[in-house]
Structure formats: C-alpha cells, structure tokens
Amino acid sequence: MKTENDTPSSALPSASPRAADAIVRSVELQIVSGDLADGATLPAERDLMQQFNASRTVVREAITVLTGRGLIENRPRYRPIVRKPGYNTLLDVMADVTRLLLEEQSGLKNLYESRVFVERILVREAATNARKNDIANLTAAPSLNKQSLDDSAAFYRTDTDFHAVLYQIPGNPIFPALHEAYKVWLHPHWEKMPRSPERNYVNYCSHASIHAAIVDRDPDTAEKELVNHLNSAWEYVRATFDTPSTKITSR
Amino acid sequence: MKTENDTPSSALPSASPRAADAIVRSVELQIVSGDLADGATLPAERDLMQQFNASRTVVREAITVLTGRGLIENRPRYRPIVRKPGYNTLLDVMADVTRLLLEEQSGLKNLYESRVFVERILVREAATNARKNDIANLTAAPSLNKQSLDDSAAFYRTDTDFHAVLYQIPGNPIFPALHEAYKVWLHPHWEKMPRSPERNYVNYCSHASIHAAIVDRDPDTAEKELVNHLNSAWEYVRATFDTPSTKITSR
DNA sequence: GTGCTATGTTTGGTACGACCATACACCATA
DNA sequence: TATGGTGTATGGTCGTACCAAACATAGCAC
Structure with a gap:
C-alpha cells in the first residue's frame, strides 16, 4: 500500500x-x-x-x-x-499492471485460483439464497449452452454467460465488474485452449449439475461440481503451456 | 514505421x-x-x-x-x-479511484459485503484444508486478542491480524494483498467506530468460536460464526453514519 | 584532522513559445 | 444540392529558459 x-x-x-x-x-x-x-x-x-x-x-x-x-x-x-468512475473503472485501472503480472507463469495460476475461490462462495450463495428470478436466469444459461454445442465460439460465449449469472446473484455491483475483469484477463489464455463439441458437452453437463444442485438448495454439491468444472478447465489451459508447478492441487 | x-x-x-x-x-x-x-x-x-x-x-x-x-x-x-509490480501494486493503483467510490454510501457497503464473501470462503477453506502450521497461527491470534482487551487500539491490531491469517492460508499471494487493501480502505471508517473492552470481548469470543470451528473441521459453523461476527461489526460501523438502506440483509 | 558552512552543480517542476498533423466546420464551385 | 478545397481549432511534440530544492564539493574555523 x-x-x-x-x-x-x-x-x-x-x-x-x-x-x-x-x-x-x-x-x-x-x-x-x-x-x-x-x-x-x-x-x-x-x-x-x-x-x-x-x-x-x-x-x-x-x-x-x-x-x-x-x-x-x-x-x-x-x-x-x-468517465464517471464505477467498479468497472476500478478494474480498468488495474489492467495494465495485471498484464505485466500475468506474464509470469504463477500470475495466471494465482489469478485463476482466486476466481475459483470467488465462484465457490458464489455458487454456495446461489444455492442458499437465489431468488426465483436468479434461478430463472440460471436455468436459461445451460439450455443456451446446449444449443451451441457444435459452435465452440458461441459455446464459449454462453459458457461465460452462465458464470456471469453467478456474479449477478449477490446484487453487489462489485461482482459483475469482477467477472468482467476475469473474463478480459483470462480470455487470451482461454483462446489457446483446444475445443471440441465433446469438450463443450462435458462443460454443459457441469453447468447442468451445478444448476441442479443450486435448485436443490445443496451448496456443498454445487461447490463440489463447480470446483471439478473449473479444475478440469484449468487442466486444459495448462496443457497449452505445460510446466511443472502450475498444477492446482487440493492441498 | x-x-x-x-x-x-x-x-x-x-x-x-x-x-x-x-x-x-x-x-x-x-x-x-x-x-x-x-x-x-x-x-x-x-x-x-x-x-x-x-x-x-x-x-x-x-x-x-x-x-x-x-x-x-x-x-x-x-x-x-x-518498484517491481506485485499484487500489492495492483491494489495501490486502485487506491485513488477507490477513494472516490467510497465517498458514496453504497460504496462502503458494497466493499464490505465483498469482504464478507471473501472471508466466508476463506474460513471454509481453512476449516477444510488448513495445515498444522496454519492452525498454529490461527490459534495464536485469538490469544493475542485476549491479552489486549483493555487496549482498544492494540486490540484492533490483533483483530486485524486474526483475519490476516485467514488470507494467508490459501497460499495465494493475491489474498494477503487483498487483505491489505481491505484494511487500508476500511480503516478510516473503522476508526470512527465506538470501542470498549466489552465490545472487544465480544469480538474475541467470535474469533475463538471461528477458530474452534476450524479446528473441528466444521466449515458450516465456521462460516456462520464469521458472518455473525462481520455483520455485527458492520452494525457498529453503520451506526456512525446511520442512513436507511445500508443495512446488510441476508436476502 | 574534524566538523561546519558557503558555494556551485544537478535535477525535477514550471512556464512560454513554436510548429506539425489532423478533425471539423465552413465556404466556394460544379 | 453535392462535392471538394480551405481555414481554424486542438492535441502532440519540441526546445529553451528559469526556479528551487537536493546534492557534492571546497573552504573555513576549531
């Protein structure tokens, strides 16, 4: 500081x-x-x-x-x-320095790990407190996923949209801004990830499982499914720059 | 060119x-x-x-x-x-804009709420995966709290230290930096909060309860105690600028 | 020799004036 | 009216100059 x-x-x-x-x-x-x-x-x-x-x-x-x-x-x-400052402005300001930090291998790993932490609590929150309205949004997203299984680019967008809903649920403007930041900063690396309809289907299933657990008001399952989902995605990204010590362990 | x-x-x-x-x-x-x-x-x-x-x-x-x-x-x-950039640099850069955002009432509330979210997942993580070493740090902090019940300034420091331990446990440098940021940004408002040995004792008890739940490997209880602890603290801060709509509800 | 002071040099902060390239408004011509 | 040339406003860059504070050094007093 x-x-x-x-x-x-x-x-x-x-x-x-x-x-x-x-x-x-x-x-x-x-x-x-x-x-x-x-x-x-x-x-x-x-x-x-x-x-x-x-x-x-x-x-x-x-x-x-x-x-x-x-x-x-x-x-x-x-x-x-x-430009009147908002939470997105806040993340904007960080962009330049973040870019430098992401050039180091551990930077991307740390950032992604922080995202996992954030989304873990977000799905728990969703499973505990999501309102009808939120559930509706959360239901719509996976079905859009399913419709674009064969179009990896489109699937990537709807994939992102599913996670975006999670960030909206708390009703705190910080979270949507944070999601936007994760999206922008992680996107270049996700671009390099191999995609396929099969892979898209796996992700769709994960979203469906998370959604089901949230509807069931089961935060533990929702969190578990999310962690599996995100760790699996990380393995795919990691493969594009494989080095030791970038593996996310469960401690 | x-x-x-x-x-x-x-x-x-x-x-x-x-x-x-x-x-x-x-x-x-x-x-x-x-x-x-x-x-x-x-x-x-x-x-x-x-x-x-x-x-x-x-x-x-x-x-x-x-x-x-x-x-x-x-x-x-x-x-x-x-100054070689690190995660603390990142938060530094946000400082100026953050100051502006905090001038609006909802700014402080949103920021604090985000902290609650983060710490919720941190205590769960602690209860699930904390190592012996982490537990030791987590045990030391409340005992230091107890020793400074009568010195509110000292208690505030040890209070902060307790929470700091939570941010260290994941081993991700983003979190300690984030804690530092919360500390700096929230501090001016916490300064105005009334303090007393009795109030300190209540906080000490909260820390002890959280610690106990973590040792018991009980994430649900740990999270519940933490939320009570932080919401209670918020009520005290809120009293220093009481206005409607700043109350944190559980939805 | 040691310690202090005066002085000159370095360096960042500010001001002023000049020139260039382009976005834009304006005007004249077809 | 449409089109194209022209002038002006404005940001980007340059160079010079001056000031005040920090720094280095020399010189003086003890």
Missing part, C-alpha cells in the same frame, strides 16, 4: 506541491459532484490553462494523471471525455 | 502513436526483465531524453504514466525509484 513513512526527523516534509495535483483534484470533484457529467467533454487544454491559471505543461500533466485513473478518456486528437 | 494501412471506414482508427508510450513500454520491459531492479533509480530526465531520443516533455509524460501504474515512485525532487 501507499508508503506512508514519515521521515524520521520530522512530521510531513512532503506535502508535494505539484501544481497538477490541484487540477486533478478539482476535476475529480467536478466529476463526482456531477458538475461534469459522464460523457461530457473537458474544455480545451488552452481553456483549462486560463481556468486554472496554469501553463499547458501542468494542464497536460493533470490530464495524463486523470487518464491513468480512468476518470477521463483521451483519444489523440479529441477532447478528453469524462 | 507506424501502420497507416487500416481501413478508414472501420476497425480501429485510433492506433495512437503517442511517443511516450514507447518509453513506457520500454521501461516496463526493463523492469519485468530485471534490467531495472526493484529499488533502482531511473536515469535523470535529461539522460532519458538522449537515451530515447525524445524531448523532455515526452519523457516526463512517460514518467507520469509509469507513476500512475505504480511501477515507479516519484517524489518531488528525487530520482524516480523503480
């Missing part, structure tokens, strides 16, 4: 008076307060200069920072577009 | 050839490859100008971007310090 180490000699000599920070803060405030609506465009840089009484250097630095935080979108020759 | 052959009507008209990006990528590579070790300092800006044959404007923009990604640390009048 942020290094908050005060220098041993005194309290806070830092208080970095970077001029751009003031602009960043000001724009941030305008965004969260709604003065700058989502989708609105920022004034031209030369106008911001006057507005904040700063040089273009500083204004541009502020824009760079805000872009890095995902608060504005900055295409080369267009005005910056305001 | 830049591709100018994309179809003008479709696809990606962007292909932004921002000069700073090249520097960013280059430095990123040097960091992950180890050419730039963690803790090393970047060359002076005027040296980087020559090295990349770019203007200082561009060099400084690259540094700003890298700082935003948490890959370098940039104090006002010092050389930028290289």
Whole structure:
C-alpha cells in the first residue's frame, strides 16, 4: 500500500506541491459532484490553462494523471471525455499492471485460483439464497449452452454467460465488474485452449449439475461440481503451456 | 514505421502513436526483465531524453504514466525509484479511484459485503484444508486478542491480524494483498467506530468460536460464526453514519 | 584532522513559445 | 444540392529558459 513513512526527523516534509495535483483534484470533484457529467467533454487544454491559471505543461500533466485513473478518456486528437468512475473503472485501472503480472507463469495460476475461490462462495450463495428470478436466469444459461454445442465460439460465449449469472446473484455491483475483469484477463489464455463439441458437452453437463444442485438448495454439491468444472478447465489451459508447478492441487 | 494501412471506414482508427508510450513500454520491459531492479533509480530526465531520443516533455509524460501504474515512485525532487509490480501494486493503483467510490454510501457497503464473501470462503477453506502450521497461527491470534482487551487500539491490531491469517492460508499471494487493501480502505471508517473492552470481548469470543470451528473441521459453523461476527461489526460501523438502506440483509 | 558552512552543480517542476498533423466546420464551385 | 478545397481549432511534440530544492564539493574555523 501507499508508503506512508514519515521521515524520521520530522512530521510531513512532503506535502508535494505539484501544481497538477490541484487540477486533478478539482476535476475529480467536478466529476463526482456531477458538475461534469459522464460523457461530457473537458474544455480545451488552452481553456483549462486560463481556468486554472496554469501553463499547458501542468494542464497536460493533470490530464495524463486523470487518464491513468480512468476518470477521463483521451483519444489523440479529441477532447478528453469524462468517465464517471464505477467498479468497472476500478478494474480498468488495474489492467495494465495485471498484464505485466500475468506474464509470469504463477500470475495466471494465482489469478485463476482466486476466481475459483470467488465462484465457490458464489455458487454456495446461489444455492442458499437465489431468488426465483436468479434461478430463472440460471436455468436459461445451460439450455443456451446446449444449443451451441457444435459452435465452440458461441459455446464459449454462453459458457461465460452462465458464470456471469453467478456474479449477478449477490446484487453487489462489485461482482459483475469482477467477472468482467476475469473474463478480459483470462480470455487470451482461454483462446489457446483446444475445443471440441465433446469438450463443450462435458462443460454443459457441469453447468447442468451445478444448476441442479443450486435448485436443490445443496451448496456443498454445487461447490463440489463447480470446483471439478473449473479444475478440469484449468487442466486444459495448462496443457497449452505445460510446466511443472502450475498444477492446482487440493492441498 | 507506424501502420497507416487500416481501413478508414472501420476497425480501429485510433492506433495512437503517442511517443511516450514507447518509453513506457520500454521501461516496463526493463523492469519485468530485471534490467531495472526493484529499488533502482531511473536515469535523470535529461539522460532519458538522449537515451530515447525524445524531448523532455515526452519523457516526463512517460514518467507520469509509469507513476500512475505504480511501477515507479516519484517524489518531488528525487530520482524516480523503480518498484517491481506485485499484487500489492495492483491494489495501490486502485487506491485513488477507490477513494472516490467510497465517498458514496453504497460504496462502503458494497466493499464490505465483498469482504464478507471473501472471508466466508476463506474460513471454509481453512476449516477444510488448513495445515498444522496454519492452525498454529490461527490459534495464536485469538490469544493475542485476549491479552489486549483493555487496549482498544492494540486490540484492533490483533483483530486485524486474526483475519490476516485467514488470507494467508490459501497460499495465494493475491489474498494477503487483498487483505491489505481491505484494511487500508476500511480503516478510516473503522476508526470512527465506538470501542470498549466489552465490545472487544465480544469480538474475541467470535474469533475463538471461528477458530474452534476450524479446528473441528466444521466449515458450516465456521462460516456462520464469521458472518455473525462481520455483520455485527458492520452494525457498529453503520451506526456512525446511520442512513436507511445500508443495512446488510441476508436476502 | 574534524566538523561546519558557503558555494556551485544537478535535477525535477514550471512556464512560454513554436510548429506539425489532423478533425471539423465552413465556404466556394460544379 | 453535392462535392471538394480551405481555414481554424486542438492535441502532440519540441526546445529553451528559469526556479528551487537536493546534492557534492571546497573552504573555513576549531
């Protein structure tokens, strides 16, 4: 986390008076307060200069920072577009660093393992507390799976959709955003996974089993089926870059 | 060098050839490859100008971007310090946006709820697969709690330590980083929570119960105790900013 | 010799001005 | 009216200059 180490000699000599920070803060405030609506465009840089009484250097630095935080979108020759921060923004910001972390073998494994943990509790939650509405969504997804067994690309989409339902059930916007993040980050590696109607059928059966267990209000079975499902998928992905020590063990 | 052959009507008209990006990528590579070790300092800006044959404007923009990604640390009048990215870096990057999201009431609630979900699966995992070593850590923590019942500040620390153990058990570095993030983001709000030796004792008992259930290899009870524990804590925090609709219901 | 101070150098932060390429609005011509 | 050329606004880049703080060094006092 942020290094908050005060220098041993005194309290806070830092208080970095970077001029751009003031602009960043000001724009941030305008965004969260709604003065700058989502989708609105920022004034031209030369106008911001006057507005904040700063040089273009500083204004541009502020824009760079805000872009890095995902608060504005900055295409080369267009005005910056305001993007009101949400949970998806949060994951967006992580994307660049995540890409670096995923380049190491253990990175992908760790990320996938975390997904397994999350989905384990999500299926348990579903089995325990899913409402009629959720069950309906959860029922529709596997049937769509079944219809696209022969089209691996389509199956991949409906496969993802099934898991997406799990992330919606808690009603917490963090989870759908998290699912989106897993999807984006894992997708490049899943692309390389061999697919076949037979393999799709196995996955479909897993989804059906999980769905059945949820309908039965049986969290233990639901979790067990999910773990089997995800571990099996991992084995397929692992085969595309097989190395020792990437195997998920059950401890 | 830049591709100018994309179809003008479709696809990606962007292909932004921002000069700073090249520097960013280059430095990123040097960091992950180890050419730039963690803790090393970047060359002076005027040296980087020559090295990349770019203007200082561009060099400084690259540094700003890298700082935003948490890959370098940039104090006002010092050389930028290289920080090899890890999972904690990941959470660091989210900090600024998270701060904005937490300013909305539902932000805190959503974040805390996600923590409950995560810890639910963590205690289940602990009850199922914790090794002797983990159990030992888990045993030590509550006893430290007990010793600091009368010192609320100390108790808060040991309280956090107990939960930290849960995040260590899976052996996945993502979880300790996540715990650190929860700690930092939730801390300001927990600060405002009223504390007392009696309240500390209640929390201690919860920890003891969770610990006992884990030792008994009883994930259901462990989860139940944890949920009670965390929901109870939430009620105390909620009291500091009471508004309707922030109550956590069990659906 | 040791320790402190004054001074010059390095370096990041900021400002200003200039130029380029392109998106876009505008206008003139067919 | 449709089309194509033109001018302007705007972001991207460059170069220079200046300031203030950090750092290195030399010089001074003891």
